[in-house]
Amino acid sequence: MASISATILCMIFFFSIITSTFSASVVEDLANLQPPPDFNSTITTNCLRNPSLRYCNSSPAALNEIFKSTIVASHLCNESKNPNCVESFPKIDLGSRPKITPLYLSFTFFWKFCPLTILSIDLSNNSIKGSFPVDVLHCTQIQALDLSHNGLSGDVPIHSFSPLTNLTRLNLSYNHFSESKISETEFFKRFDASSFLHSGLLPDRNKFTIRAVFLLVCFPISVIVMVGCFGWLCFRRPDLLPRAFGRQNKFTPPMLKAATGGFSRKNLVGKSEGVDIYRGVLRDGSEARIEIYWDDDISRESRQRFVEECKVLAQLRHKNIVRVLGWCNGRRLRAIVTEWMEAKNVEIWLLGSSPPWKHRLKILMGVVEGVCYLQEEWPQVGYDLRTASLMLSDDLEPLISRFKVADQSSSTRKIYKFGVFLLELIVNRMSSDELESGEQGFIDHIRVHYPGNIRKLIDEKMKVTENSIDRVRQIIGIGLMCTDQSSNHQLHLGQICDMIIRAYESWDVLESPTHKRSHGDRGKGHKDIQS
Incomplete structure (x- = not known):
């Protein structure tokens, strides 16, 4: 301060007397x-005496700022x-003056x-918030700087410290700075760790300990728990996992329990000895028929054979075959899961309605x-063609729903069973039931009346026109050929399919509008025959 003129010193003394409250009066x-008026000449004189003064290289426009700074x-x-403020200004001590x-920090x-x-x-213990007060680093000649016990945060301007070549004491402790490699900077190597205690600039040993504990203890436990949860989902509820992790066609007891509402009685649609049939809703919202077999004493070989059969059935894809969605092979239960059909079987359909010939042929x-x-x-897949086991969809598509893999039935036996089904579909079986002679009696009864008394054989609920009676007779004949086990000439399944397809196509031609008109011209008054 010795370089300030007497005029300036008197002015400073004057202001120090008239200001009773510092903060308000100074502002x-x-x-x-x-x-x-003579302030400019005073500054010039001071700079001639001591050119190192910071305001000596300032422009004339900065004169007002220089005056305020004094x-x-x-x-x-x-x-x-x-x-002695007039002669000396060695320190700024604002510790504990919040x-x-x-x-003062605002006076840039x-x-x-x-x-x-x-x-x-010394600006310590003032609860200063915000970023590092970079302006104080303009005092490059300082030897000591204390900013401890504040709430400073963010990055420390490391490169701005470089001009402070005389700085020997630094205290940035108890702040909230961002962690940085300050200890690796050449300038800060002159200070020990006490300059940065709890400042956030150095790695916190407690944090390091916590991280070490987490890495050595908590992390492995977390991994084990995660693996355990993932394993539980994989083996118990794979349907909760993304599709990429799921096991296709494989169901678990918890999955079936969830799908049936805990095997609720309201979802039980059928029951027999050792078998329960449920209607369930799968994870994706689709409905399914769940056929559960409760068995505790099944052998390991039987379980393995069951799985292999189900793997084959799950690959069947045809519009007339019920789709097998998967299976369950639990310790206490086995199950087959198929698509749910709002349908009835062919036997109920024949008894409960009056299906015409066209629908039966379809x-x-x-x-x-x-x-x-x-x-x-x-x-290798066998099937059950009984009218009680064949399901019907809403649009009268038949669905084969009973299978047996590695079926030992011969081709002859399969053709025989197909013939029986064909005859049951067209012929009224009530008359043969009265004979109480079973399946063979039913076939013998048809042979007695075929082909001469065909009307007695046709189901009385089926309406057949005079034009289609020959087609019905032809179909019954195919059924009798399939069931004729005494014949040396056994039909092949391919031959049977061709014969029925030709009969179906010829019936379509017969029932076309053009064909009806031509018959009407030849002989009017043809009527339906009901036997």
């Missing part, structure tokens, strides 16, 4: 005061309790023209197509 005074310097010198410290112009006599800055065609598919693609 008000700085806003209203202007430099005295005012703030006087007040700050007094607030810092320097012994009410006025932010005000003061730090820009920081007096060269200042060697120590069902027969569907069965033929399904049987041919199995014979050509999966000859």
